[in-house]
Amino acid sequence: MHTYLVNATLQILPLAQDKHPYEWVDEAITVIEASQLKYEVRPFATELEGPYDQVVKLFNEVNEHLYKNKCHEWICNLQIQIRADGDMTGDEKTVKYQR
DSSP states (O other): OOOSEEEEEEEEEEOOOSSOHHHHHHHHHHHHHHHTOEEEEOSSOEEEEEEHHHHHHHHHHHHHHHHHTTOOOEEEEEEEEOOTTSOOOHHHHHGGGOO
């Protein structure tokens, strides 16, 4: 895959009942913070921006973290928008709506 920036969202939906789901989400966000990718936590998902391979690597790291820390069950959604010949940024898609 190319090295251009992609725009993505990562959503974690913990089904585990051993602790509040937000605690698992907080742990996932800690992994995202450590990645040093551009990100913004939103109410339903975390928006990401970075090279494709780093975004996919982060997706794997979040899931591995939940697994290793014994989250019993979760759903993980990843959406990626890719442009074949250049960067795809979130700002590009939303600039006309910013106030």
